[in-house]
Amino acid sequence: xxxxxxxxxxxxxxxxxxxxxxxxxxxxxxxxxxxxxxxxxxxxxxxxxxxxxxxxxxxxxxxxxxxxxxxxxxxxxxxxxxxxxxxxxxxxxxxxxxxxxxxxxxxxxxxxxxxxxxxxxxxxxxxxxxxxxxxxxxxxxxxxxxxxxxxxxxxxxxxxxxxxxxxxxxxxxxxxxxxxxxxxxxxxxxxxxxxxxxxxxxxxxxxxxxxxxxxxxxxxxxxxxxxxxxxxxxxxxxxxxxxxxxxxxxxxxxxxxxxxxxxxxxxxxxxxxxxxxxxxxxxxxxxxxxxxxxxxxxxxxxxxxxxxxxxxxxxxxxxxxxxxxxxxxxxxxxxxxxxxxxxxxxxxxxxxxxxxxxxxxxxxxxxxxxxxxxxxxxxxxxxxxxxxxx
Ligand SMILES: NC(=O)c1ccc[n+]([C@@H]2O[C@H](COP(=O)([O-])OP(=O)(O)OC[C@H]3O[C@@H](n4cnc5c(N)ncnc54)[C@H](O)[C@@H]3O)[C@@H](O)[C@H]2O)c1
Ligand SMILES: [Zn+2]
Ligand SMILES: [Zn+2]
Numbered sequence: 001x002x003x004x005x006x007x008x009x010x011x012x013x014x015x016x017x018x019x020x021x022x023x024x025x026x027x028x029x030x031x032x033x034x035x036x037x038x039x040x041x042x043x044x045x046x047x048x049x050x051x052x053x054x055x056x057x058x059x060x061x062x063x064x065x066x067x068x069x070x071x072x073x074x075x076x077x078x079x080x081x082x083x084x085x086x087x088x089x090x091x092x093x094x095x096x097x098x099x100x101x102x103x104x105x106x107x108x109x110x111x112x113x114x115x116x117x118x119x120x121x122x123x124x125x126x127x128x129x130x131x132x133x134x135x136x137x138x139x140x141x142x143x144x145x146x147x148x149x150x151x152x153x154x155x156x157x158x159x160x161x162x163x164x165x166x167x168x169x170x171x172x173x174x175x176x177x178x179x180x181x182x183x184x185x186x187x188x189x190x191x192x193x194x195x196x197x198x199x200x201x202x203x204x205x206x207x208x209x210x211x212x213x214x215x216x217x218x219x220x221x222x223x224x225x226x227x228x229x230x231x232x233x234x235x236x237x238x239x240x241x242x243x244x245x246x247x248x249x250x251x252x253x254x255x256x257x258x259x260x261x262x263x264x265x266x267x268x269x270x271x272x273x274x275x276x277x278x279x280x281x282x283x284x285x286x287x288x289x290x291x292x293x294x295x296x297x298x299x300x301x302x303x304x305x306x307x308x309x310x311x312x313x314x315x316x317x318x319x320x321x322x323x324x325x326x327x328x329x330x331x332x333x334x335x336x337x338x339x340x341x342x343x344x345x346x347x348x349x350x351x352x353x354x355x356x357x358x359x360x361x362x363x364x365x366x367x368x369x370x371x372x373x374x375x376x377x378x379x380x381x382x383x384x385x386x387x388x389x390x
Pocket of ligand 1: 038040196217219237262309
């Protein structure tokens with residue numbers, strides 16, 4: 001089959017790779033109809049995440065039709081239209097039973113770099129390095145889906161592919177930021193980043209009763225989109241003293257909840273130095289600029305939720321502000337298995353609309369061009385969506 005492979009720093013190529021096969025009874029094979037780019041792919045592209053190898057297939061946000069099921073799969077039949085959670089989790093370990101699916105004990109094998117770097121192995125993810133299981137990505141014609149009954153969800157008929165594909169990662173990540181960020185009715189919520197994750201965090205904060213939601217970015221078309229589709233207010237961070245403006249809009253205190261949905265995506269295309277890779281640092285640009293600003297801006301006693309992806313170490317983290325302001329600091333990769341059924345229901349009821357985020361559609365053969373557009377945020381691109389079967 002054809003798949004979009006990482007070949008080296010800022011190099012992608014469409015290659016013929018072996019078709020995926022069922023490896024155990026709970027697996028299924030999905031024929032991909034939509035596979036979306038994500039901000040989490042950009043540090044991979046730039047070679048800043050240790051463990052990615054030339055030839056690895058990228059992509060973790062996807063939807064398709066069931067092509068083949070293992071003998072132990074109960075919830076899915078060949079031909080079903082399913083969206084697959086980007087997080088790979090077993091569904092039965094202690095963490096999964098707590099709803100902490102991205103912390104699953106059986107997502108990434110013990111003894112991996114993830115365990116060495118983070119103290120414990122975590123749940124898996126498609127299209128990422130071995131630290132998170134090394135599952136082949138979704139920018140391909142077919143994908144093997146392990147723990148299929150746990151990670152794949154039938155898409156209700158009225159929900160379009162372009163809407164439902166966001167239930168794979170960006171919508172659960174957005175919901176998580178608002179829910180685990182403890183947004184309460186009447187809150188003022190600030191969201192750094194107007195990509196798909198930031199915009200869906202803003203929508204979730206409103207759904208949870210936030211009084212004011214303020215989204216911060218520097219791309220006018222993303223800010224306009226956030227205003228139009230989420231009802232949020234926006235700030236252009238290059239033209240604004242962000243903490244001062246946030247204080248002004250929150251009764252002089254600062255936002256109750258600050259969600260960082262940026263990560264390290266904007267560090268440019270510089271590869272990690274050998275020293276950075278050796279020490280497990282994500283690279284020279286793993287700079288938590290927006291996390292620092294969120295900690296600074298948040299009201300005393302408020303919550304900062306970090307949705308942005310970090311893999312290694314950061315410098316100059318303002319722990320003193322966290323401590324002295326009595327902040328709650330939380331973070332996670334999304335536990336989508338916990339929220340996807342609810343998000344699909346909302347999509348079916350037209351309460352959650354996401355298709356406008358799929359700004360550009362490409363055939364898989366145009367993978368490198370589709371990624372360049374997304375990476376450069378060119379032509380108003382928020383998400384490139386690949387259609388491997390036309
Ligand atoms: N926690 C999770 O499970 C999860 C899931 C999906 C994505 N993510 C992460 O969430 C982040 C956002 O994802 P995305 O797909 O929306 O990414 P994206 O790259 O499309 O958007 C990031 C946005 O942040 C903006 N930004 C950069 N620096 C900023 C700053 N200092 N202040 C405010 N905005 C700034 C950029 O201009 C860009 O619009 C990424 O780090 C991604 O890896 C996490
Ligand atoms: Zn993603
Ligand atoms: Zn588990």
